[in-house]
Amino acid sequence: MLSDSYERIYTIVSMIPKGRVATYGQVAELAGLPRQARQVGYALNNLPKGSRIPWHRVINAQGKISLRSEGEGSDNRQMRLLKREKVKFSPSGVIDLKVFRWEP
DNA sequence: AAGTTGACTATTT
DNA sequence: AAAATAGCCAACT
Numbered sequence: 001m002l003s004d005s006y007e008r009i010y011t012i013v014s015m016i017p018k019g020r021v022a023t024y025g026q027v028a029e030l031a032g033l034p035r036q037a038r039q040v041g042y043a044l045n046n047l048p049k050g051s052r053i054p055w056h057r058v059i060n061a062q063g064k065i066s067l068r069s070e071g072e073g074s075d076n077r078q079m080r081l082l083k084r085e086k087v088k089f090s091p092s093g094v095i096d097l098k099v100f101r102w103e104p
Numbered sequence: 105a106a107g108t109t110g111a112c113t114a115t116t117t
Numbered sequence: 118a119a120a121a122t123a124g125c126c127a128a129c130t
C-alpha cells in the first residue's frame with residue numbers, strides 16, 4: 001500500500017516530457033509537497049515494480065544524477081537513458097538545467 | 105511512541 | 118571549486 005504522496009509524486013514524474021528533466025524539489029513542488037524533495041527521492045526508491053515511470057528524468061538541483069550508488073562509471077542506467085532522450089551532458093556529467101529543465 | 109534515515113537543497117567552510 | 122554543515126519533513130524501524 002503506497003501513500004497518497006507517493007502517488008502524487010509518481011503522477012508528476014510521469015508527466016515529465018521526453019527530452020526534459022526535473023529536479024527533486026521541482027517535482028515535490030508540482031506534486032503539492034513543497035520542501036519535500038527528499039520525499040520524492042524516497043518515493044522513487046520505492047518505485048512500484050513494473051511501473052514505467054521515467055524516474056531517470058528526475059535529477060538533483062545541481063543537474064547531476066543522485067542515485068545512491070552513483071560511482072563515476074559511465075554504466076549508470078540513468079545517464080544512458082537520458083542520453084537516449086537527447087539530453088546533453090557536460091563533460092563532467094552535468095545536465096544544463098537552464099536548457100533541459102521541464103517548465104510546465 | 106520516539107528516534108533514525110534519507111535518489112534533497114541552500115549555505116557556509 | 119569542492120566538501121562539510123544545517124535545515125527540512127515524511128516515511129521507516
